[in-house]
Amino acid sequence: MPPQQFVHPDEIRAKFSSAMSDMYQTEVPLYSTLLRLVADTNTQEMVQDQKLTRHLQQTGEIERLTMERHGAIRVGTAEELKMLRRLFAVMGMVPVGYYDLAPAGVPVHSTAFRAVHETSLQACPFRVFTSLLRLELIEQPTLRQLAADILAKRTIFTPQAIKLIVQHETSGGLNRHQADDFIAQSLETFRWHHQATVSTETYQQLHDQHRLIADVVAFKGPHINHLTPRTLNIDVVQTAMAEHNMMPKAVIEGPPPRHCPILLRQTSFKALEEKIAFVSNGGQIIPGHHTARFGEIEQRGAALTAKGRNLYDHLLQSAQDQLNVPVNENNAAQYSAILSEKFSQFPDDYPTMRAEKLAFFRYFPTEKGLITASIQEIQEIQEIQEIQEIQEMTLDELIDNGFIQYEPLVYEDFLPVSAAGIFQSNLGEKGQSHFTGHSNKADFQRDLGIAVIDELQLYEATQQRSVAECAAALKLTLLSQ
Numbered sequence: 001m002p003p004q005q006f007v008h009p010d011e012i013r014a015k016f017s018s019a020m021s022d023m024y025q026t027e028v029p030l031y032s033t034l035l036r037l038v039a040d041t042n043t044q045e046m047v048q049d050q051k052l053t054r055h056l057q058q059t060g061e062i063e064r065l066t067m068e069r070h071g072a073i074r075v076g077t078a079e080e081l082k083m084l085r086r087l088f089a090v091m092g093m094v095p096v097g098y099y100d101l102a103p104a105g106v107p108v109h110s111t112a113f114r115a116v117h118e119t120s121l122q123a124c125p126f127r128v129f130t131s132l133l134r135l136e137l138i139e140q141p142t143l144r145q146l147a148a149d150i151l152a153k154r155t156i157f158t159p160q161a162i163k164l165i166v167q168h169e170t171s172g173g174l175n176r177h178q179a180d181d182f183i184a185q186s187l188e189t190f191r192w193h194h195q196a197t198v199s200t201e202t203y204q205q206l207h208d209q210h211r212l213i214a215d216v217v218a219f220k221g222p223h224i225n226h227l228t229p230r231t232l233n234i235d236v237v238q239t240a241m242a243e244h245n246m247m248p249k250a251v252i253e254g255p256p257p258r259h260c261p262i263l264l265r266q267t268s269f270k271a272l273e274e275k276i277a278f279v280s281n282g283g284q285i286i287p288g289h290h291t292a293r294f295g296e297i298e299q300r301g302a303a304l305t306a307k308g309r310n311l312y313d314h315l316l317q318s319a320q321d322q323l324n325v326p327v328n329e330n331n332a333a334q335y336s337a338i339l340s341e342k343f344s345q346f347p348d349d350y351p352t353m354r355a356e357k358l359a360f361f362r363y364f365p366t367e368k369g370l371i372t373a374s375i376q377e378i379q380e381i382q383e384i385q386e387i388q389e390i391q392e393m394t395l396d397e398l399i400d401n402g403f404i405q406y407e408p409l410v411y412e413d414f415l416p417v418s419a420a421g422i423f424q425s426n427l428g429e430k431g432q433s434h435f436t437g438h439s440n441k442a443d444f445q446r447d448l449g450i451a452v453i454d455e456l457q458l459y460e461a462t463q464q465r466s467v468a469e470c471a472a473a474l475k476l477t478l479l480s481q
Helices: 009-027 029-048 050-059 078-090 118-123 141-152 159-171 176-190 200-209 211-217 234-244 306-323 332-345 350-355 367-378 381-391 395-400 416-425 441-448 455-473
Strands: 070-075 094-100 108-114 127-133 226-228 264-269 273-279 285-291 294-300 361-365 404-408
Touching: 009 029, 009 118, 009 176, 009 226, 029 050, 029 234, 029 294, 050 404, 070 078, 070 211, 078 094, 078 108, 078 127, 078 159, 078 176, 078 441, 094 441, 094 455, 108 441, 127 211, 141 200, 141 211, 159 176, 200 211, 200 285, 211 285, 234 264, 234 294, 306 332, 350 404, 361 367, 361 455, 367 455, 395 404
Parallel strands: 070 127, 226 294
Antiparallel strands: 070 226, 094 108, 108 127, 264 294, 273 285, 361 404
16 A cells, blocks of 8 residues: 555544543543633633743644643553553654652553654644553552452453554554544543442452552553643633632642743642442442542643753752642642742743753744845855854854744653652542652563653754754754854
């Protein structure tokens, strides 16, 4: 089959994201309310802040603002994780980053399946934060074995989904009919199932060890546990949720409010208690309830360099050390004040962040730069000296002279502490504060079947491509940084 007949992975991903949103809104109607609230807030922010609107237009962010940014699932076995990797590959999504949530009291380690090139991210930024249960962290050997036995018996993918994944791998793509079928079949993996696959007694044993363990083990598949739209003002949404019958979590995860947002801020409405059914050994249906699914909101800022991340991590840890107790409704205001005070040490303007190499940026030629490049092409005599001077300028000098401008790269990944905070607040406040066990990226990559990609290398590559594109647009033979 000629390659041009294959549906592009970006298109499959966009359609899958839309279909998953429709499914989740049907399953969790309150999520529809959240989407409307976020859309209204974003519209209001753009009306009130024309500078923000121009920034979104220049960077192209306005075109993908309404697209849901991520979902999250949890699987129980290496086999499930490997097949998910193959499933996401059909949509152009690969594993980026390694996150160990065990130190924060969540017995999983994770990666983010996402697109990696800025062109694909512009087409559809949707990603899935995917966690693998760490069975070795279950303290009781008998319960650990019971969980492993239960997971070994289930199949979370339809036969047709597997067939289409293999078709994609052998043929190099899917045609229109196959792509539509793939989306429909893949959704079944993420669909909610009201009936548990274990007895009430087994569910309670798993639940008492950790609520997340029960959520992963006790059901037919890894139901999507949340979806996440992007907001331009997460503080407004946090306040407004309560007015729309949504109970917000105690505190927004991530950095404090800033003029120049960095990394990622997240909040959510707390997980809903949902009716489920257990089946007794005698086949009797026993009603019960389960709490796991919620709606999340995120506000994304600049992607930080390794130096910037180190400063961020230091300031965040310093704030948590000063509070010295877990954040909750009673001390949320105190923690927010401490956080803001600590982060006053992090530069809050892009020129300084760029000069100190704290963040990654994308570079664009200005109108002045493009006009100068066109003059260079015509080779008008009177302009030759100026053209020669431009050829010798560094990137900083080209910026200072108005030939190039820059905008921060949007952070496309996650924060382990924030992810753990979201999970814990939606799994109950009485979970373990930590699990004993070493971070094990090597084991995770073995179970995944391939190595995860270093997200910092992706941002560096995007930044370098933008510099090269500026050099080409301005007809520069060499652009030194």
